[in-house]
Amino acid sequence: xxxxxxxxxxxxxxxxxxxxxxxxxxxxxxxxxxxxxxxxxxxxxxxxxxxxxxxxxxxxxxxxxxxxxxxxxxxxxxxxxxxxxxxxxxxxxxxxxxxxxxxxxxxxxxxxxxxxxxx
Amino acid sequence: xxxxxxxxxxxxxxxxxxxxxxxxxxxxxxxxxxxxxxxxxxxxxxxxxxxxxxxxxxxxxxxxxxxxxxxxxxxxxxxxxxxxxxxxxxxxxxxxxxxxxxxxxxxxxxxxxxxxxxxxxxxxxxxxxxxxxxxxxxxxxxxxxxxxxxxxxxxxxxxxxxxxxxxxxxxxxxxxxxxxxxxxxxxxxxxxxxxxxxxxxxxxxxxxxxxxxxxxxxxxxxxxxxxxxxxxxxxxxxxxxxxxxxxxxxxxxxxxxxxxxxxxxxxxxxxxxxxxxxxxxx
Numbered sequence: 001x002x003x004x005x006x007x008x009x010x011x012x013x014x015x016x017x018x019x020x021x022x023x024x025x026x027x028x029x030x031x032x033x034x035x036x037x038x039x040x041x042x043x044x045x046x047x048x049x050x051x052x053x054x055x056x057x058x059x060x061x062x063x064x065x066x067x068x069x070x071x072x073x074x075x076x077x078x079x080x081x082x083x084x085x086x087x088x089x090x091x092x093x094x095x096x097x098x099x100x101x102x103x104x105x106x107x108x109x110x111x112x113x114x115x116x117x118x119x
Numbered sequence: 120x121x122x123x124x125x126x127x128x129x130x131x132x133x134x135x136x137x138x139x140x141x142x143x144x145x146x147x148x149x150x151x152x153x154x155x156x157x158x159x160x161x162x163x164x165x166x167x168x169x170x171x172x173x174x175x176x177x178x179x180x181x182x183x184x185x186x187x188x189x190x191x192x193x194x195x196x197x198x199x200x201x202x203x204x205x206x207x208x209x210x211x212x213x214x215x216x217x218x219x220x221x222x223x224x225x226x227x228x229x230x231x232x233x234x235x236x237x238x239x240x241x242x243x244x245x246x247x248x249x250x251x252x253x254x255x256x257x258x259x260x261x262x263x264x265x266x267x268x269x270x271x272x273x274x275x276x277x278x279x280x281x282x283x284x285x286x287x288x289x290x291x292x293x294x295x296x297x298x299x300x301x302x303x304x305x306x307x308x309x310x311x312x313x314x315x316x317x318x319x320x321x322x323x324x325x326x327x328x329x330x331x332x333x334x335x336x337x338x339x340x341x342x343x344x345x346x347x348x349x350x351x352x353x354x355x356x357x358x359x360x361x362x363x364x365x366x367x368x369x370x371x372x373x374x375x376x377x378x379x380x381x382x383x384x385x386x387x388x389x390x391x392x393x394x395x396x397x398x399x400x401x
Contacts, residue, residue, distance in 0.1 A: 005347045009318030010355060012347075014274040018184055029183045032204040067317065074384075076315035077179045077272050084205020090134075090387050094319040105320055109384035114149050114324040116382055 013075045021073020024061075027051035028078035037085050066097050121219060121296040124166055124303055125397050126374075127159060128334070130390040131175065131248040131307040133207045140208045140252060146237030152390055156252055159394050162377070163253055168303040168345045170216055170263045171269045172289065172369065174362035175245035175307045176271040178203070188235035189277050190285060192227075193266035194220040198242045210247045216263035219296050220349065225263070226292035232285055234267075242266055271308070271358050279349065280342040282361040286368020293369065294399065306366030310381075312388035313354030320387060321354040327389040328381060330360060335376045335395065338367045356388075372399040 011017065018025075027048065030036040038042040040047045048058040064086065069079060083093050095105035135152075138144065145151040180203050182188060198213040224236050247265055250259055267289070270276050277285070286304075293302055310327035313319055330353075333340050341364060349357045367374075378394035 005351070007318065007351055009316050010313070010350065011316055012274050012350070012355075013315075014273070018273055022184060025184055029179055032202055034202065037204070070316055075184075075272065078183075079312070081179065081204035090314055093314065094387060097315070097319045098317055103304065108320050109322065109387060112320075112322040112324060113383045114328075114381065114389075 011070050017075070019073070021057075021075060023052050024057045024069070025075050025078040027053060028074075028081045029082055031081040031085055040085060064096065066093065100113050121170075121293050121298050121302055122301040122399055123290060123293055123397050124301050125162075125368055126304045126306060126395040127249075127253070128306040128309075128363050128391060128393040128395075129249045129252055130309065130385065130388060130392070131206075131245050132386045132388055132390065133203075133244045133248065134386040136244065136251055136385065139255060145329040152380075152382045152385050155378075155382075155392050158378050159372065159392065160253060160255075162394055163303070163395075166301065166303070168262065169300040170219060170265060170302045171305060172265045172267060172293075172302060173246050173249065173305040173307065174267045174269060174286075174365040175242070175249075176359060176362065177243050177268050178245060178272065180243035181241045181352055182268065182361065184273060187188050187270055187273060188268065188370065189270050190232065191214060191235040191237050191240075191268040191384050192224055192226060193237045193240055193242075193268075195238050195240065198253075198264065200243070201241045203243055207244055210251055213242060213250065213264050214260055214262060215249070216265050216284060218267045219293065219298070219300065219302075222296050223289055223292040226295065227285075227288050230374050232288050242265070245307055246306055249305050267365065269361050271356070271361060274346065276346050276358060277361065278346065279344050279361055279364050283338065283342045283364045286365040287371060289365075289373050290369035294371075304366045304369045306363035308359030308362050309353070310360065310389040310391045311353035311361060312356045314387060315355055318354070320391050322383050322387070323353055323357075324381070324383050324389055326352045327383070327391060330363070331379060331391055334363060334367055334393065335374060337392060338364065366374045367395075370395065370397040372397055
């Protein structure tokens with residue numbers, strides 16, 4: 001079986017990516033706790049160092065560069081906790097990753113819609 | 120013998136719980152979604168199942184990458200929900216089940232499935248949102264829940280054919296349990312969506328409706344897909360179809376669809392709802 005089929009714009013979060021991104025994802029996972037969120041907010045760079053992120057991974061956190069973050073092993077399930085700390089919802093995150101505003105991203109979702117008679 | 124009376128498939132998106140928390144059910148964005156749920160709630164009220172087996176995936180509350188089961192089954196007397204980091208309201212304690220669940224574990228291992236067995240796990244929105252949707256007043260204490268958790272977050276993931284077979288083995292285990300419990304099975308999550316990367320926002324309503332059709336009449340056809348096929352056709356989180364297949368696998372008798380709804384987009388997702396009635400083989 002082909003373990004990495006080519007789907008444009010898609011990264012398979014597999015063993016290779018999980019190995020690369022372990023510390024990064026572990027840091028995001030720690031944001032489940034209020035104490036973790038508080039420590040992260042107080043000093044993002046120091047918090048990244050505490051979890052031994054690579055300098056490049058740390059930059060993606062500080063710059064909110066989600067696409068590069070995925071390339072460096074970030075998993076969207078744990079990145080969602082980071083997005084939550086930033087006050088972003090999944091439409092904001094979709095927009096950030098696709099070069100759209102949140103409203104443009106919502107319109108893209110709506111363009112594929114079905115079954116709505118109201119909203 | 121215990122009996123599987125039916126199956127329910129439903130989306131488990133966190134935004135649903137947020138909308139309920141804020142009382143938005145009847146607002147334009149949400150109306151078509153929530154309006155489909157009362158018939159399912161009524162069916163549950165009429166049928167009064169004793170036990171719910173809930174197929175879900177954990178999005179990083181209990182099962183992080185450090186120790187990540189491919190298949191896990193809860194055998195605990197109760198389950199707590201907890202802070203997931205981004206503000207979804209927690210729900211009251213979920214009642215567990217400790218007899219049928221162990222019987223299922225024994226039967227699975229006897230039939231060559233080797234799940235992780237959990238006596239103390241927190242359950243996340245994958246399980247709690249469906250429960251809240253079915254019991255909006257959160258009066259679900261009477262319902263004994265058996266969580267079945269499937270890895271949908273990190274490849275390699277269990278194949279759709281394998282997840283369906285797990286469901287079949289669970290269904291047979293329920294049928295061999297010496298009791299008269301009524302069991303309902305939930306398949307949660309899905310349908311098409313992709314949250315990550317430049318392909319974020321991908322939805323495939325045609326594929327979703329095809330899956331809902333085949334889930335009723337020809338579920339084996341869906342087990343021919345690989346998880347890579349599901350990513351291509353349904354987005355990277357489209358693999359959550361596996362929970363629906365696990366649910367469907369448990370029903371080995373006659374299956375009849377008695378309710379369905381499909382709305383897209385709800386948040387970034389194609390949101391499906393099905394109520395399936397099961398008549399076991401005699």
